[in-house]
Amino acid sequence: MDWDIKPSGVQGVLDKTLTAAEGLQKASKALETTLPNAAKHAGTLSFSGGEGTGMGPIAAALAALIASHNVRLTFIGARTNASIKGAMDATTAYVNGNLEQAANAQREALKTPHVVFLEAIKK
Numbered sequence: 001m002d003w004d005i006k007p008s009g010v011q012g013v014l015d016k017t018l019t020a021a022e023g024l025q026k027a028s029k030a031l032e033t034t035l036p037n038a039a040k041h042a043g044t045l046s047f048s049g050g051e052g053t054g055m056g057p058i059a060a061a062l063a064a065l066i067a068s069h070n071v072r073l074t075f076i077g078a079r080t081n082a083s084i085k086g087a088m089d090a091t092t093a094y095v096n097g098n099l100e101q102a103a104n105a106q107r108e109a110l111k112t113p114h115v116v117f118l119e120a121i122k123k
Contacts, residue, residue: 005094007091079113082109086108086110
């Protein structure tokens with residue numbers, strides 16, 4: 001395996017990636033607050049003309065959306081963290097002259113992250 005890494009270039013890409021990841025994290029946090037609040041105020045169904053009880057169809061749809069995006073965003077966050085750490089570790093090993101360690105760091109970063117979801121634990 002031939003390596004031709006420019007550590008300053010890697011650092012520039014990692015800086016941009018970290019900035020983008022922070023934006024994604026902020027958006028994720030906003031969803032955690034906004035969607036449940038919207039679901040709470042979406043209303044319920046009433047068949048007798050009185051006040052409805054339980055979760056209405058809009059609230060149920062928003063709850064499903066929250067659950068779906070939570071799974072995706074958690075995985076994306078774990079993948080991003082593993083990629084950033086792998087790039088940093090591989091570059092550090094390369095700079096230190098340890099190409100085998102650099103290859104191992106790269107290989108580890110490419111593995112699918114193991115993500116545990118709270119919903120799966122509760123069931």
